[in-house]
Amino acid sequence: MNRAMERIRGAVRAEAEAEAAHVVAEAREGLRGLLEEARVQEERKALAEIEAERLRLSQEAFREVSRSRRDARLALLAARNRVIDGIFSAAREEALRIPPGRYRGILAAWLATVDAPRGGEVVPAERDAALVGELVREANASRPAEAAFTMSGARAPFESGFVVRTAQYVVERSLDGWLEERKREMAPRLERELFGGGDGGAD
Known part of the structure; x- marks a missing residue:
């Protein structure tokens, strides 16, 4: 009788241990899945942030280049205008002395x-x-x-x-x-003769 009870207890214990091992294995597998999913999500998030930053820097660089080119064009135009204004200012002074x-x-x-x-x-x-x-x-x-x-x-x-x-x-x-x-009449011709026309490659 005692031996039969021991065998029953051993069988129950073994079954319980096997079930516990199975539950633990499933839990570990589930945890690994969660960790992998979290890793993938974080990796995607990091890549998205990197791409957004790259795009921001690219756009900022483009704006800076565009701003520099615009400033260069404006500076060149102002310099040309000063030259032409100087020509007509000198002509005015000469005319006042005729x-x-x-x-x-x-x-x-x-x-x-x-x-x-x-x-x-x-x-x-x-x-x-x-x-x-x-x-x-x-x-x-x-x-x-x-x-x-x-x-x-x-x-x-x-x-x-x-x-x-x-x-x-x-x-x-x-x-x-x-x-x-x-x-007004002569400025375009003066531009061509003095500066070769165009915008001087300030683009």
Whole structure:
């Protein structure tokens, strides 16, 4: 009887130990699966973070290069503009020093080109007031009474030339205005001749 009970207890114990070993094995396998899944997820997360950082740095570098190129283009354009402005500034200074006889002829030609069949009020620059007054008197000598010019007591807001105010419009004949027109016309050609055209490879 005692031996039979011992055998039963041994069998139960062995079965329990086997079941426990099986449970432990399953638990270990499950744990290994969880660890592997966690490793894969963390690896994916790390790779995603690395890729995001690489993309950020790439975009930042692209923006920096684009910014540098833009700044270089703007600096080059500013330098070119300073050169062209310097050319016309020097031309202006030279024009202000031309001989009186030649200067008088220029103002007379400017006045003659004003289309004012009904006349108009002439507003001279301060330095040209006396000379423009003479030219107006000379012009009126050959113009019909209804087309005569009158001299204004006001002064134009520039250094050289005059303004003619008519009933329909205002005509400016000034050295600064003339130079500005020439600058608009000549700047593209000056760009090509001085700098070879294009943008100088600042892209």
